[in-house]
Amino acid sequence: MTAPVALSCGEPAGIGPELAAAAWDALRDTLPFALIGDPAHVPAHIPVALIDDLSQTQDAARTALPVLPHEFAGPLSHGTPNPDHAQGVIDVIARGVDLVRSGNASALCTAPIHKKALQDGAHFAYPGHTEYLAALAGVDRVVMMLASPALRVVPTTIHIPLAQVSDALTPSVLRDTLLITHAALIRDFGLAAPRIAVAGLNPHAGEGGSMGREDIEVIAPVLHELRAQGLDLRGPMSADTMFHDRARATYDAAVCMYHDQALIPIKTLDFDRGVNVTLGLPFIRTSPDHGTALDIAGQGVANPSSMIEALRLAQTMAQAGTTPA
Numbered sequence: 001m002t003a004p005v006a007l008s009c010g011e012p013a014g015i016g017p018e019l020a021a022a023a024w025d026a027l028r029d030t031l032p033f034a035l036i037g038d039p040a041h042v043p044a045h046i047p048v049a050l051i052d053d054l055s056q057t058q059d060a061a062r063t064a065l066p067v068l069p070h071e072f073a074g075p076l077s078h079g080t081p082n083p084d085h086a087q088g089v090i091d092v093i094a095r096g097v098d099l100v101r102s103g104n105a106s107a108l109c110t111a112p113i114h115k116k117a118l119q120d121g122a123h124f125a126y127p128g129h130t131e132y133l134a135a136l137a138g139v140d141r142v143v144m145m146l147a148s149p150a151l152r153v154v155p156t157t158i159h160i161p162l163a164q165v166s167d168a169l170t171p172s173v174l175r176d177t178l179l180i181t182h183a184a185l186i187r188d189f190g191l192a193a194p195r196i197a198v199a200g201l202n203p204h205a206g207e208g209g210s211m212g213r214e215d216i217e218v219i220a221p222v223l224h225e226l227r228a229q230g231l232d233l234r235g236p237m238s239a240d241t242m243f244h245d246r247a248r249a250t251y252d253a254a255v256c257m258y259h260d261q262a263l264i265p266i267k268t269l270d271f272d273r274g275v276n277v278t279l280g281l282p283f284i285r286t287s288p289d290h291g292t293a294l295d296i297a298g299q300g301v302a303n304p305s306s307m308i309e310a311l312r313l314a315q316t317m318a319q320a321g322t323t324p325a
C-alpha cells in the first residue's frame, strides 16, 4: 500500500480549501490524502480530523477530511489574499516536499497559489510552484506538463514575459525539455514509443524564415539532433493547426514554445480535467490546471474535477512506483 498524498492548501482566500473538502467527499473511500493547512479555513459544513502524522490519514478519512494543521495568523477573507498568510502558504509547500521526500507521503498535490500575493506578502522569489519545487529539490531543469484525456501539452518556456521568450528559447532548454518529456511519456504515462509534436515559435512556423528565424535556427536543428537519437518528433509545426481533432490524433504530447501556446488549447478543450504535473523532480507533484479563482472563492460553486483528477494522477503515479522523469 502506498503512503497518502499530501495536499498543500495553496492560497487560503482562493478555492483551494473548498476543493480539498469536495475532493475528500468524492475520494474518501478510495484515495487517502491529507490537507496541510489551517483547519479553520475548511468550509464549516465539512468534518475535519486533525492528525499529527500522515500514517493516521486513512483511518481519519473515513469520517472527516484529514488535516495536518498549519496555522495562519490573521483573518481569512475569501477573494482577498491576506499578506500575513503569504509566508505560511510558502511554508506549507516546503512542508509537503519534506513529507514526500521523507517517504511519509507518496506524492505532493498542490492547491493553487496566488503568485503576486506571495511576491507582495513574502517576497516569494519564484514565478510559481514549478520553479520553487525545482529549487527545493536542487534540480536545474524541470518541465511543466498539463495532461488530460484530450491532450498533453508542455510549454518549453514557462512563467516569463512574452518579450523574453525568444532569448530564453535556447537549444539547451529545448533539448532538455524534449528529453525529459519523452522519458516521462514512457515511464509515467506508459507509452512505449511516444510521438511528440513540436510547435514552431512564429506564425506558420516562421514561413520559411520570412516571419522569424527561431524555427529554422533553434528548433529545427534540435529536432534533427534528437531524431538521430531515435525520438519520434514532428515539427516545427504551425501552432495554429496542430490542435484540431485530426491533428491531435497523430501525437501523444505537444511541446510548445511558450506558456499560452500550450495552455490555451488544453484549457479550452478540457479545463475541468486538466492536471499540471511537474516532470524532472525526484518526487511526484501534481496540481489542478486552474488558479485561485478569487472571483468565486467561498461561494461553493467551484468545480472540483481538476483537483480530483490531480489527486488521482498523483496516486496512479505513486502506485506505479515511478517518479516523474
Ligand SMILES: NC(=O)C1=CN([C@@H]2O[C@H](COP(=O)(O)OP(=O)(O)OC[C@H]3O[C@@H](n4cnc5c(N)ncnc54)[C@H](O)[C@@H]3O)[C@@H](O)[C@H]2O)C=CC1
Residues within 6 Å of the ligand: 015, 111, 112, 113, 114, 115, 116, 129, 276, 287, 288, 289, 290, 291, 292, 293, 294, 295, 296, 301, 302, 303, 304, 305, 306
Ligand atoms: N498551480 C497554481 O498554483 C496556479 C496558480 N495560478 C494563479 O491563480 C491566480 C489567478 O489566475 P487566473 O488567471 O485568474 O486563473 P483562474 O484559473 O484562477 O481563474 C480563471 C477563471 O476560471 C474560473 N475558474 C478557475 N477554476 C475554477 C473551478 N475549479 N471551477 C469553476 N471556475 C473556475 C475562475 O472563476 C475565473 O473566472 C494567479 O495568481 C495565477 O498565477 C494559475 C494557475 C495555476
Ligand SMILES: NCC(=O)COP(=O)(O)O
Residues within 6 Å of the ligand: 113, 127, 128, 129, 130, 131, 263, 276, 287, 289
Ligand atoms: N498556468 C500554470 C501555472 O501557473 C502553474 O504554475 P505552477 O504554480 O504549477 O508553477
